[in-house]
Amino acid sequence: MNMPEHITLCEFESREALTNSLCELIQTRLQNSINQSGRASIAFSGGSTPIPLFKQLSHAPLDWSAVTITLVDDRWVSPDHQDSNERLVKENLLQNEASASRFIGLWQENISAKEAEASCNQRLAELDTPLNTVILGMGNDGHTASLFPCAKGDLYAALASNKDCAVTNPASAPHARMTLTPKRLFNSDLRILHICGQDKLEVLKKALRENNLHTMPISIFLERPLTIYWAA
Numbered sequence: 001m002n003m004p005e006h007i008t009l010c011e012f013e014s015r016e017a018l019t020n021s022l023c024e025l026i027q028t029r030l031q032n033s034i035n036q037s038g039r040a041s042i043a044f045s046g047g048s049t050p051i052p053l054f055k056q057l058s059h060a061p062l063d064w065s066a067v068t069i070t071l072v073d074d075r076w077v078s079p080d081h082q083d084s085n086e087r088l089v090k091e092n093l094l095q096n097e098a099s100a101s102r103f104i105g106l107w108q109e110n111i112s113a114k115e116a117e118a119s120c121n122q123r124l125a126e127l128d129t130p131l132n133t134v135i136l137g138m139g140n141d142g143h144t145a146s147l148f149p150c151a152k153g154d155l156y157a158a159l160a161s162n163k164d165c166a167v168t169n170p171a172s173a174p175h176a177r178m179t180l181t182p183k184r185l186f187n188s189d190l191r192i193l194h195i196c197g198q199d200k201l202e203v204l205k206k207a208l209r210e211n212n213l214h215t216m217p218i219s220i221f222l223e224r225p226l227t228i229y230w231a232a
């Protein structure tokens, strides 16, 4: 598959091989950042794709107390809800060695996503700039983070926002969302798109062909340097 020069596509023969390689890369990057500055920061996506990565990474021998972890996006549900990305990260990544890390979540109790936007932006200001690494996911509708094509006005506002996070209300998926904005996600040293399955490769090809960030928001991340980890 032909890729623009600023995109690196890493294809793996199996999802296990992908997980091993991505785990090693993240571990090395976090370790290098700790060696250089005494700290490291990373933003993870939720969904089903990163679960094996989370489980494996939780055992990595790192000084996790120097690592701050945040989410690329979350659904506006409490962390005991099955749809919560915070729950997913807590149950699968913030375990074992990685339980010593610092976690900055997006969700807040007893307040709507819209009302929480300002305080969430304040919390996110504690993160390193730039973030060491961002792990993006992608849905079959071309959404990434919680930048959904069907979120219309919210999508336009999030794409144009100069804040760190924004609320979106996708018509095709449940729950209001809090998402890091492209502005904040681009403020990072490396962005990795982690996708599995032939269907997602086809979605990626379509996004590259059509290059329309309103119909396939992943397109915005295809315009600048991006590393893609893919396995069938």
Ligand SMILES: O=C1O[C@H](COP(=O)(O)O)[C@@H](O)[C@H](O)[C@H]1O
Pocket: 045, 046, 047, 048, 049, 050, 072, 073, 074, 075, 085, 136, 137, 138, 139, 140, 144, 145, 146
């Ligand atoms: O809604 C979401 O979906 C995407 C992709 O999820 P997957 O289950 O297809 O891996 C994810 O990147 C995003 O963080 C999540 O909120």
